Amino acid sequence: MARRGHSPGAARRMKETAGDRAVHTVTIAILAFFSLSVAYPLIYVLSSSFSSADAINSGAVRLLPVDANVDAYQTILDSSFLMVGLRNSILYAVGGALLGTALTLLAGYALSRADLPFRRFLTFFFLIPTLLTAGIIPTYMVVRQLGLLDTPWAVILPGAMSVFNMIITRTFYQITVPRELLEAARMDGANDLQFFVRMALPLSKSIIAVNMLFYGIAQWNGWFNAFLYLSDPALHPLQLVLREILAQSSVDPSQLGGGDVTEIIRRKELFDRLKYAVIVVAMIPPLLVYPLVQRHFVKGALIGSLK
Structure with missing residues (x-):
């Protein structure tokens, strides 16, 4: 109990020992070190994307851009090849997220129901791919036999659903949707599909954000x-x-013996500028999306991972 005239906060500060302060100081120092080790590469890539090729190759870029310009980003905007790649990535990410989330919610909810026939067998059936994998060549043959080569489905379907995400979703429904709620809905005349759409899905915002x-x-x-x-x-x-840009940015010494050396050097300087700018462009969508779903993501991940 704190002395009269002292606030609880002051009492806690009085009880803090020198060892506690040392632990706090060390913890803050370690977290600051790891934060800087993560932040510096991002800052370096961002600064390099605005710097000239000569500054990048000479190692003059440390923290801030050198000979600042936006030529690399202008090249990206003018390049149909890069813009098509950006469009395709958005298509695959949105399509894969929607399809994967739909399949995971359906499988996770069904396996969370204690009255599902052969539930243990079906759960083990889903776990088989995590224990045994066919390999690259058999998977390629399956994709080819299905006629998916050179189609967007070849990117989306092979990894459409993750067993890990399904297990988290199943646990989320076991905790969040009690059996009593299902029994009450059945007494009101709701069938399984109506219960899932009208009751389970509205309670699934967090796990939907996670998936x-x-x-x-x-x-x-x-x-x-x-x-x-x-x-x-x-x-x-x-x-x-x-x-491909990173692979082409290196100069093969065998090329220097023949061909136009000036053209080779010019192309390397272009790739040196572009590779950092493309990395920045590739990082922007996840950095923009994560803050929007962070609250639901943390809640859903914690609930779905505990039982």
């Missing part, structure tokens, strides 16, 4: 499926375009 963010970010950052299944450059996502 949308997980699937959207996975599709946005993904490039391997596009690399395997898409040969048409008009269907390549931005991440695959970025990979």
